[in-house]
């Protein structure tokens with residue numbers, strides 16, 4: 338709360354200093370009551386004051402128009418990239434544009450000047466990122482204005498209107514409301530007066546969910562305990578199918594594990610043809626044995642993790658396949674990326690780098 342007020346005071350000071358610069362303010366008449374208010378009405382009778390306020394808002398609007406992303410026209414909250422002619426794009430649109438062109442096999446170009454875009458040719462623009470962070474933006478919960486670099490902190494921790502769950506949600510209360518109402522609700526929360534046997538079913542279902550999550554990690558830990566284990570840092574390269582619509586797919590070069598050669602195939606949205614039209618993008622992969630299995634039947638557990646290069650954000654996953662002379666390709670497994678934006682980020686880079694951890698068991702010993 339204290340910090341919240343200090344932000345408001347900062348903004349008030351900012352607003353005052355701008356008014357002072359316009360030579361219209363009599364500061365001693367303003368009271369510091371912690372609220373961000375427009376100048377008092379009596380000042381409005383001075384034509385110059387309203388002009389100053391207009392100018393201020395116009396300047397912000399004008400700067401917003403200049404510093405916005407050329408694709409989504411929003412003011413970027415994160416990194417800003419620019420083409421060689423200086424046109425700006427937010428990181429999300431930049432990655433999306435490169436990913437779209439990778440899928441459609443087009444050369445990415447700047448939406449403003451059509452100059453060719455690439456990761457190496459485009460640079461970040463730190464001055465724009467900093468300038469944007471100083472421009473005011475509206476809190477999505479309370480509607481008040483804050484400089485963008487303070488907004489995230491305000492919305493997450495200080496806004497009195499921010500959605501807050503009841504602290505008894507761990508006992509099954511599903512109330513969620515404005516932060517200022519949380520204390521009153523909690524004082525009167527029905528969950529507090531329930532008996533242990535009434536809460537038990539909810540706690541059981543929560544424990545089951547936690548157990549499912551835990552099993553993903555224990556599967557991975559088990560993989561590390563097998564006798565034969567190896568890992569490879571691989572790079573997926575983009576290729577196109579020979580069909581008319583040239584679907585994008587990825588493949589690694591062959592790599593060796595347990596005395597056999599393997600490769601990995603990766604495809605986008607299960608080879609659906611409308612991938613470039615959807616924002617919901619995902620990758621799936623299969624492990625392929627190149628050549629004869631030795632021993633003749635063996636089971637491989639494998640897991641894709643972030644390697645030392647590329648920085649892929651992937652959740653814990655373990656897949657398995659029993660390789661024989663006729664079954665040399667595993668089924669397609671979903672690559673559990675954190676979100677679709679991460680998928681676009683991977684597609685925007687030319688190659689996809691990761692590490693695959695594999696363990697082998699001869700089938701006779703199972």
Ligand SMILES: [Zn+2]
Nearest residue numbers: 406409427430
């Ligand atoms: Zn954008």
Ligand SMILES: [Zn+2]
Nearest residue numbers: 420424447450
């Ligand atoms: Zn351009």
Ligand SMILES: [Zn+2]
Nearest residue numbers: 476478479496
């Ligand atoms: Zn707020």
Ligand SMILES: [Zn+2]
Nearest residue numbers: 503510512526
């Ligand atoms: Zn409650």
